[in-house]
Amino acid sequence: MTDVHAPPPVVTGSGGPLPQVVRRRRRPQPEASWIKKAIFVVLLIGLAILFLYPFIWLLSATFKPRGDTFDNALIPHRWSWNFTGPNIPEPHPQYLFNVAPVGHWMWNSIWISVLGATLTTFSSALVAFAFAYFRFPLRNVLFAILLATLMLPGEVTLIPVYLLWNHIGRFTLDHPWLPHIGTGTQYPLWVPNAFGSAFYIFLQRQFFLGIPRDYFEAARMDGDGYFSMFRRIAIPLAKPALIVTFIFEIQAKWFDLQQPLIYLRDLATFTAPLGMKILFDKFNAAGGGEGDYQVIMAGTLLLVLPMLVLFGVFQKYFIRGIAVQGRKG
Amino acid sequence: MTSVAVPSRTAPGPSRARRWLSSFRERETWTAYLFILPWIFGFLVLTLGPMIFSAYYSFTNYGVQQIAGIEPTKSVGFHNYKEIWSDPKVALSLKNTFIYCVMMVPAKIIVALVLAVILMAVGERLGGIFRTIFYLPHITPPVAVGVLVIVLFNGGYGIVNDALRHIGIQGPYWTIDPNWIKPTIAIMDVWACGGTMVILLAALYGVPRHLYEAAAMDGANALRRFFNVTLPMISPALFFCFIILTLAGLNQFTQAYTAFFGAGGAGGTYGVDAALFYAIYIFRNAFVYFNMGYACALAWMLVAISLFITGINILVSRRFVFYQGEQK
Numbered sequence: 001m002t003d004v005h006a007p008p009p010v011v012t013g014s015g016g017p018l019p020q021v022v023r024r025r026r027r028p029q030p031e032a033s034w035i036k037k038a039i040f041v042v043l044l045i046g047l048a049i050l051f052l053y054p055f056i057w058l059l060s061a062t063f064k065p066r067g068d069t070f071d072n073a074l075i076p077h078r079w080s081w082n083f084t085g086p087n088i089p090e091p092h093p094q095y096l097f098n099v100a101p102v103g104h105w106m107w108n109s110i111w112i113s114v115l116g117a118t119l120t121t122f123s124s125a126l127v128a129f130a131f132a133y134f135r136f137p138l139r140n141v142l143f144a145i146l147l148a149t150l151m152l153p154g155e156v157t158l159i160p161v162y163l164l165w166n167h168i169g170r171f172t173l174d175h176p177w178l179p180h181i182g183t184g185t186q187y188p189l190w191v192p193n194a195f196g197s198a199f200y201i202f203l204q205r206q207f208f209l210g211i212p213r214d215y216f217e218a219a220r221m222d223g224d225g226y227f228s229m230f231r232r233i234a235i236p237l238a239k240p241a242l243i244v245t246f247i248f249e250i251q252a253k254w255f256d257l258q259q260p261l262i263y264l265r266d267l268a269t270f271t272a273p274l275g276m277k278i279l280f281d282k283f284n285a286a287g288g289g290e291g292d293y294q295v296i297m298a299g300t301l302l303l304v305l306p307m308l309v310l311f312g313v314f315q316k317y318f319i320r321g322i323a324v325q326g327r328k329g
Numbered sequence: 330m331t332s333v334a335v336p337s338r339t340a341p342g343p344s345r346a347r348r349w350l351s352s353f354r355e356r357e358t359w360t361a362y363l364f365i366l367p368w369i370f371g372f373l374v375l376t377l378g379p380m381i382f383s384a385y386y387s388f389t390n391y392g393v394q395q396i397a398g399i400e401p402t403k404s405v406g407f408h409n410y411k412e413i414w415s416d417p418k419v420a421l422s423l424k425n426t427f428i429y430c431v432m433m434v435p436a437k438i439i440v441a442l443v444l445a446v447i448l449m450a451v452g453e454r455l456g457g458i459f460r461t462i463f464y465l466p467h468i469t470p471p472v473a474v475g476v477l478v479i480v481l482f483n484g485g486y487g488i489v490n491d492a493l494r495h496i497g498i499q500g501p502y503w504t505i506d507p508n509w510i511k512p513t514i515a516i517m518d519v520w521a522c523g524g525t526m527v528i529l530l531a532a533l534y535g536v537p538r539h540l541y542e543a544a545a546m547d548g549a550n551a552l553r554r555f556f557n558v559t560l561p562m563i564s565p566a567l568f569f570c571f572i573i574l575t576l577a578g579l580n581q582f583t584q585a586y587t588a589f590f591g592a593g594g595a596g597g598t599y600g601v602d603a604a605l606f607y608a609i610y611i612f613r614n615a616f617v618y619f620n621m622g623y624a625c626a627l628a629w630m631l632v633a634i635s636l637f638i639t640g641i642n643i644l645v646s647r648r649f650v651f652y653q654g655e656q657k
Contacts, residue, residue, distance in 0.1 A: 040451045047444070048462045051520065054477050055465065057488060061480070070486035123367045130364030137352050142365065149376055153580055153635055155611045155628040159386065159621050160379035166396065195371025226360045255470050257583045262616055273472040273583075280476050281591040293480065300473045307468045315461065318468070322524050323531035 058304065061297040066093040069293040082298040096298040099282070104268045105275035106302065108186065112271060113253035116190035121245045123193070124200035129234050131201065132208035133216060143205075149198045154258075161188075162262055188263045189256075189271070193249070200245045203324065207241035208234060244321035247314045254307055276303045387626040393619035409626035419627070421602060422610040423634075425511060429606065430578035433515040438570055441525035446555070448526075449533050460530065467523030474517050475587025479504055482513050504588070507603035514585055514604070525570050532566030533559070564650045572642055579635060582608040607631060 061069050065080035085095035096102055130136075131143055162183065169182015181187045215237070219229040235242070253271075260274035270278065276299045283292040311318055343351065352358050362369075387409055394400040413419050444463055448456040466474075482489050484502030493500040503513040536559060544554045560567075589604035590613075598617060600609075611631065615624035 037451060040447050041455065044447060044451065044455075044459045048459055051463055051466060053488075054481060054520070057481065058473075058477065069480070070483065072486075072488040072491050127365045127368040130361045134357055134361035134364070136358045136361035137349055139361070142369075145372070146368070149372065151576075151635070151639070152376070152380075153576075153608075153628065153631050155580070155608060155631055156383050156625075157376055157379035158611075158628070159615050159625055160382035161375055162615075163382070163396070163621075164374075164379070192371065192375055194367065195375065196368040198368075201368065226357075226364075230364075251468065255472075255583070257472055257586065258612065261612075273470055276476070277472050277587050277591065280472075280479075280587065284479065296476060297480075300476045303470050304473050307470060308465070311465070311468050319460070319464070319527055322527045 055304070058297060058301055061294070062301045064294060064297075066292055066294050069297060080294065082294040094283075094292045094295050096279075096295050096302075099292075099295055100275060100279060101268050101270075102275065102299065102302065105270050105272045106306075108269065109254060109272035110306075112186060112190050113250045116193040116253055117246045117249035119190065120193035120197050120200060120249050121242050123196040124245060125204055125235065125238065125242060126230070127196045128201045128204035129208050129230055129238075132205045133213075133234075146198050146201060150202070158258075158262070161192075165263065183263055184265045184269075186264070186269055189253075189259055197249075200248070203321070204238060204241045204245060206324070207238050211237050240317065240320070243314065243317050244324075247310060247317055248321055250310060251307065254303075272303050272306075276300060383625045383628060386622050387629055389622045391622040391625070396619070396621075405622070409623045410630075412623060413626060413630055418605065418610060419607075422605045422607045425603065425605055426579060426581065426607045429511045429515060429581060430575055432512060433518045433578050434571060434574045436515060436519050437522045437525055437574055438529075438567065440519050441522040441570070442529050442567075444522070444526045445529040445533055446559075448530060460527070463526055464523035466521040469521065471583035472587045474521065475584040478513055478517050478584065478588045482516075507601075510589070510601065510603040514581070514588070517584065525574065528566055528570055529563060532563040536562040561651045565652055568642070568646050568650045572639060575638060575642070576635060579631065579638070580608050581606045582612065585609060586612070 056074070057072070060074060060076055062082065063079055064071070064073075064076040065078050065082075068076060068078060068080075071077065080093075082093075083096045085098065087095075087098045131139065131146075165183045165188045167182075169180070169184065172178040172181050181191075211234070215233055216229055219233045224232060254273065256271075257273045257277060260271045261277075264270055264274060267275075267278075276296075279299045280296055283296050388404055388406060389395075389402050390405050391402055395402045448460055448463075451459075469477075481487050482503035484490060484500070484505055487500075487503070489503065490500035501509045503509045540558050540562065541554055544558050549557060585604045585606050586609055589601040590609060591599065600613070607627075608631070611624050611627045614620045614627060
C-alpha cells in the first residue's frame with residue numbers, strides 16, 4: 001500500500017473490469033487546506049469510534065460474567081471465560097460449548113461455505129467464460145434471461161425448491177441403497193452452487209471480456225482444446241474475479257439464515273448462523289429464555305470473527321468486488 | 330456497398346434461418362452449450378421449473394396435508410389472490426416494509442455519501458484506514474446484527490439509552506415500542522452502510538478532475554461544485570444503490586427475524602407485529618403455518634411490487650440520472 005507508483009497488480013488488457021478504487025494515482029488536491037483536513041480527520045475519528053463501538057462492546061461483553069452484560073463497561077469489572085467450563089445445570093451460569101454443539105455448527109458452516117463457494121466459483125466461471133468467449137446461437141437471449149433472473153425475488157422459488165428437495169428426500173428414503181439426500185440434510189445448502197449463480201456469472205463475464213482475445217487464439221494455435229484453453233489461460237488470468245466470487249459466496253453462506261432454517265432439523269447439522277439464532281431464542285429473556293446473555297454474546301462473537309478474519313486476508317478483493325457492482329448500473 | 334444493387338448471377342446463399350440452424354453443427358456451438366450446461370440445468374430445475382410450480386400452487390390450496398399426501402391438491406381459482414386483499418396481516422406487513430424502506434434507503438445512501446465525500450477529502454492514505462473501519466459492519470452477519478439490535482438498543486439497560494442519558498435524553502424503548510422498532514432496524518442498517526459507501530467512493534474517484542477545475546474557474550464554491558458537478562456525475566451509482574437497497578429492503582428478513590421472531594420457551598413461536606416484514610410473512614405462511622399455496626401467491630405479489638417499484642425508479646431516473654457517453 002505504500003508504493004503508489006506500483007502498477008496495478010491484476011489488471012489485464014484495457015484496464016480490466018475490476019476498478020482500482022483507491023490506489024489510482026491522483027494529482028494533489030489544491031483546495032484541501034491543513035485546517036480543513038484536520039477537522040475532517042477529527043470527524044472521521046469520532047465516526048470511526050461510533051462504527052467500531054458495537055464490536056468493542058461485543059468483545060467486552062463476551063468476557064463478562066452473567067449479570068454484567070448490560071453494565072456497558074468498556075473493560076469488564078469481573079472477567080469470565082464463557083466458552084468452556086464445568087457442566088453444571090441451570091441456576092449456575094452456562095458455558096457456550098456446554099449448552100449446544102457449537103463446535104459442530106462452526107465446522108458445518110466452514111465446510112458448507114468452502115465447498116459451496118468452490119463449486120459456485122468454478123461452475124460460474126465455466127458459464128461466464130462461455131458467454132464471454134464463444135459465439136453461439138441464442139447467446140444473447142440466454143444472457144438476457146440470466147440477467148432477468150437477478151431481478152427475481154428468492155421467495156418465489158423458495159417453496160417449490162423446498163418441495164423438490166422434499167420429493168428427493170422421500171425418494172432416497174424409499175431406496176435404501178441411495179444416500180439420504182433431501183430436506184433435513186445439508187445437501188440443499190450447497191448442491192445448488194454446482195449450477196452457477198447469475199450474479200457471479202455476470203461479474204466474471206465482465207472480467208473475461210477484459211482479457212484480450214489474442215491470448216485465447218494463441219492457446220488455440222498451440223493446439224489446446226477449448227477446455228484446456230479455459231483451464232490454462234482463462235482461469236489463471238481471471239484469478240481476481242474468481243477470488244471475489246469465492247469470498248462473496250463464503251460471506252453469503254455465513255450470512256444466510258433462511259435456507260438453514262428451512263432445511264435443517266437436527267441440532268448437530270445446524271450452521272453457525274442458525275445455531276446462534278437458536279441460542280439467542282433459548283437464552284434471550286424476551287423469548288422466554290433464561291437470560292444467560294454471556295452465552296449469547298460469546299456465540300455472536302464466534303459468528304462475527306471468521307468474517308473479520310476473511311476480510312483481513314482478502315480486504316482488497318472485498319472492496320474491489322463491491323466497487324465493480326456499482327458499474328452494473 | 331449494400332446500397333448498390335448488383336444483380337447476382339450466382340445462386341442465392343442459404344437463408345438466415347438456415348445459417349442459424351447450421352451453426353448448431355459447428356463444434357464451437359456445442360462446446361459453448363456444454364460450458365453453459367450447468368447454468369441451463371440450474372435455471373430449468375431451480376428457477377424456471379419452480380417458477381411454474383409456484384404459479385400453479387398459487388391457485389391451489391397446497392398445504393401440509395398435500396405435502397403428506399393425505400388430501401389431493403385442489404384448485405381454488407383466484408381465492409388466494411383475493412385473500413391477499415382482505416388479509417389484515419398483508420396490509421400490516423406491506424405497511425411495515427414500506428415504512429422501513431422509506432427510512433432505510435435514503436438514510437443509508439446519505440450517510441454512505443457523506444462518509445465517501447469525507448474519505449475523498451482526506452486523501453488516499455488516511456482514507457484507506459477509515460474506509461476499512463467503516464466497511465467492517467457491512468461484513469457482520471445479519472444474525473449478529475439482529476442480536477446486537479436487541480442488546481444495544483435495550484430500552485432499560487442498552488448502551489444507546491445509556492449514552493443518551495448522559496446527554497440528558499430519555500431514549501425510547503427501541504425494541505418494544507412498536508413505533509421505534511423499524512427505525513431501530515434501519516439505524517443498524519445505516520451502521521452497515523459500508524458497501525454502499527465503497528460503491529459511491531469508486532464513483533467519486535471516477536469524476537474527472539477537470540470538471541471541478543472548470544467549475545472552480547467559473548466561480549462555483551464547494552457546495553455548488555458538489556451539487557452541480559459531483560451529484561450529476563455520480564448519479565448512475567446513486568441510482569444503482571437506490572434500486573439495490575430498495576430491493577434488499579423489500580426482502581428484509583434476517584435481521585428482523587433474528588431479533589423479533591422465533592421459537593419461544595415452550596415450543597411455541599413468537600413474533601412482533603411491528604417487525605412483521607413482507608418476506609417474513611411469506612416465510613411464516615410457508616414454513617410455520619404451511620399455507621404454501623397462499624405463500625406462493627404472496628411471493629408473486631412481491632414480484633409484482635418489485636417490478637412496479639423498479640419500473641417507476643427507472644422512469645424517474647430518466648429525468649435525474651446522467652449517463653456519461655449517452656449521446657454517442
